[in-house]
Amino acid sequence: MHLSRIHTGTVLDCYTPDFSTPLPLPIAGSGVSAGFPSPAEDHEELVLDLNKALIKHPAATFYARVKGSSMVDAGIEDGDLLVIDKAIEPKDGAVAVCFIDGEFTVKRIALRDDGLYLIPANPAFNPVRITEENEFLVWGIVTYVIHQPR
Incomplete structure (x- = not known):
């Protein structure tokens, strides 16, 4: 099986929260x-x-810093900090951090009759249809977006 890399327009740096204090x-x-x-x-x-x-589920929560512009129309911009909860079940319409073909991305999940799609919130990027050929995992659901006022 050949996996081709899909450029999704958003890359994430991930961090775990510090609850020590x-x-x-x-x-x-x-x-x-x-x-x-x-x-x-x-x-x-x-x-x-x-x-x-x-943070509702401390053991299942992490942060990620957004790099890219594929979700700007959803209020998620380059440099924003996401709060991501791995304990929340993915559902249609949720904004999720997904692992696809070796890279993390943030997109809206769309369940359609012909399959699962990752939908960007920027018209410059195309939706990504998930197929059996993709290495794919919903890593967690975005619960909050933290950014400086613009």
């Missing part, structure tokens, strides 16, 4: 208005631990 940070209790500011309120501060807020 909690990460409690203050959070405004009343929220932040994206409309008109409200008059001064009590400004009560609560504590939020980002490890607990963003």
Whole structure:
């Protein structure tokens, strides 16, 4: 069997989270208005631990840094940090980190009548149909995308 390499437009650097210390940070209790500011309120501060807020399955979670532009229309851009949970079952429409023919990529999963596809969110890239010839694995489901405001 000959496996041809498919260029999917996105490469990932993967990291495991460090849970050795909690990460409690203050959070405004009343929220932040994206409309008109409200008059001064009590400004009560609560504590939020980002490890607990963003990660449901610590043993099955890892991070990946995005390299590429195949998912820009889904709000995933070059340099973004993905939170990926390997314990979540893949389903149609989910954004997933997949291993295909020797490389990691992030795409939307699409189950169609004629098979499984990995769908980019950038018209410059083509969908990838997964066949028996591909070495393929859904590595995990993207639960959060972290990036700086643009």
